[in-house]
Amino acid sequence: MQVFKFGGASVKDADGVRNVARIVEDYKDQQLIIVVSAMGKTTNLLEEVTKAYYNQEPELYNLFEKAKKFHEQVLDELFEDKQHSIFDEVANLFVEIDWIIEEEPQDAYDYLYDQIVSIGELVSSRIIEAYLRKVDIHSLWIDARNYIHTDNTFREGQVNWEKTERSMRSSIPALLEKNILVTQGFIGSTSENFTTTLGREGSDYTAAIFAASLDAELVTIWKDVPGVLNADPKWFDSTELIPELSYLDAIELTYYGATVIHPKTIKPLQNKGIALAVRSFVDTKNNGTIIRATNNTLPVSSFIFKVNQVLISILPKDFSFIVEDNFSHIFDVFAKHRLKINMMHNSAVSFSVSVDYDEQNIVSLIKELKKQYDVEFTRDLELVTIRYHNPQTIERVLINKEVIMQLQDNYTCQMLIRSVGS
Numbered sequence: 001m002q003v004f005k006f007g008g009a010s011v012k013d014a015d016g017v018r019n020v021a022r023i024v025e026d027y028k029d030q031q032l033i034i035v036v037s038a039m040g041k042t043t044n045l046l047e048e049v050t051k052a053y054y055n056q057e058p059e060l061y062n063l064f065e066k067a068k069k070f071h072e073q074v075l076d077e078l079f080e081d082k083q084h085s086i087f088d089e090v091a092n093l094f095v096e097i098d099w100i101i102e103e104e105p106q107d108a109y110d111y112l113y114d115q116i117v118s119i120g121e122l123v124s125s126r127i128i129e130a131y132l133r134k135v136d137i138h139s140l141w142i143d144a145r146n147y148i149h150t151d152n153t154f155r156e157g158q159v160n161w162e163k164t165e166r167s168m169r170s171s172i173p174a175l176l177e178k179n180i181l182v183t184q185g186f187i188g189s190t191s192e193n194f195t196t197t198l199g200r201e202g203s204d205y206t207a208a209i210f211a212a213s214l215d216a217e218l219v220t221i222w223k224d225v226p227g228v229l230n231a232d233p234k235w236f237d238s239t240e241l242i243p244e245l246s247y248l249d250a251i252e253l254t255y256y257g258a259t260v261i262h263p264k265t266i267k268p269l270q271n272k273g274i275a276l277a278v279r280s281f282v283d284t285k286n287n288g289t290i291i292r293a294t295n296n297t298l299p300v301s302s303f304i305f306k307v308n309q310v311l312i313s314i315l316p317k318d319f320s321f322i323v324e325d326n327f328s329h330i331f332d333v334f335a336k337h338r339l340k341i342n343m344m345h346n347s348a349v350s351f352s353v354s355v356d357y358d359e360q361n362i363v364s365l366i367k368e369l370k371k372q373y374d375v376e377f378t379r380d381l382e383l384v385t386i387r388y389h390n391p392q393t394i395e396r397v398l399i400n401k402e403v404i405m406q407l408q409d410n411y412t413c414q415m416l417i418r419s420v421g422s
């Protein structure tokens with residue numbers, strides 16, 4: 001059995017859905033689970049809908065209309081028969097948002113977020129499955145929420161692996177005998193059947209959960225890039241494809257922020273010895289990258305850039321040393337404000353971290369920290385991580401930049417930098 005994952009970029013419009021069907025056509029007689037994300041930028045749009053609803057902003061209805069129109073247009077292009085049941089199925093899913101937004105918000109933001117944003121994956125999976133059936137591929141839509149069981153941490157559901165594996169193993173193998181299964185990435189449900197999401201970009205992780213629970217032979221993530229490259233082509237001109245990658249290097253690259261794969265994806269696959277292929281949905285003849293158990297190290301230095309970084313320096317008010325008690329308190333405060341630390345460094349009298357800029361969370365974090373510490377912060381920084389660095393690669397990223405903070409071991413060099421003169 002294999003698992004395919006198609007992300008938002010691969011199904012950003014009707015042509016994307018047709019392309020998915022073309023790819024799947026070659027595998028239609030095999031056992032296959034297809035995990036899909038919301039189409040294009042739908043998740044961002046539904047996030048805006050949630051915010052507008054929560055803050056009772058007037059744009060709410062325009063934003064929601066935009067999401068519906070986008071999907072209606074895709075449906076129109078894909079299905080000539082306007083009586084096809086998919087039109088009603090999609091409309092009914094959006095009605096679930098209607099029901100939420102017709103009342104004033106009473107529930108917590110994170111809970112509402114999951115109930116609204118998850119509709120993106122529910123809609124896309126319905127459309128894709130219906131289209132596969134239309135082109136004579138035996139497929140069946142399944143609801144990932146019946147299989148992926150999480151705790152009640154809305155927006156970052158923690159998977160109950162035992163329960164999830166039990167649910168999947170009890171019914172999915174029989175379904176796979178006759179059909180290709182299409183399901184949603186990114187979503188799960190609590191023991192009370194409330195929808196949760198697994199964290200942004202979590203559909204890769206969903207693919208790994210299905211694969212690990214069902215002992216798949218291979219997971220393939222179909223992307224708009226030829227595979228894993230030694231840098232994000234959005235930031236780097238001359239990138240190189242990495243044909244083979246060890247689980248460890250893949251974990252390290254994604255941990256430091258290589259957004260090509262969600263960081264939680266690799267470990268469950270490594271535990272079961274399942275290989276992960278990253279391939280282009282455009283150039284389907286090429287093998288892309290294969291991530292598996294190998295002793296080979298990365299053939300080239302790899303670069304990971306994170307822009308919009310904020311350096312937060314925390315100093316005890318009495319200039320005493322930062323001790324373990326302070327650390328546990330500081331980490332708790334970061335976790336509470338949902339800020340993930342990208343880099344950290346401590347000295348005798350201060351503790352400094354770099355986090356992604358998120359105005360709302362940072363303001364509330366600093367307010368809380370200031371009760372106990374002096375806090376300084378600097379914005380507009382970039383974080384660059386080089387895996388398998390050497391003096392030339394470090395020099396290359398430092399052109400017109402100055403280093404604010406640097407950490408280095410034999411394999412990895414992390415530098416928080418800013419443009420000279422800024």
Ligand SMILES: Nc1ncnc2c1ncn2[C@@H]1O[C@H](COP(=O)(O)OP(=O)(O)O)[C@@H](O)[C@H]1O
Nearest residue numbers: 007008009010225228229231232234258259260
């Ligand atoms: N090392 C890397 N190799 C390849 N792509 C990368 C790398 N780091 C970041 N990316 C980015 O990941 C993008 C693909 O991931 P993503 O946009 O999340 O796709 P999807 O939403 O379809 O899953 C690429 O377009 C590329 O800009």
Ligand SMILES: N[C@@H](CC(=O)OP(=O)(O)O)C(=O)O
Nearest residue numbers: 007008037043200201202203
């Ligand atoms: N749609 C969700 C989940 C996801 O993984 O999407 P993508 O595969 O397009 O990165 C998100 O955008 O966060």
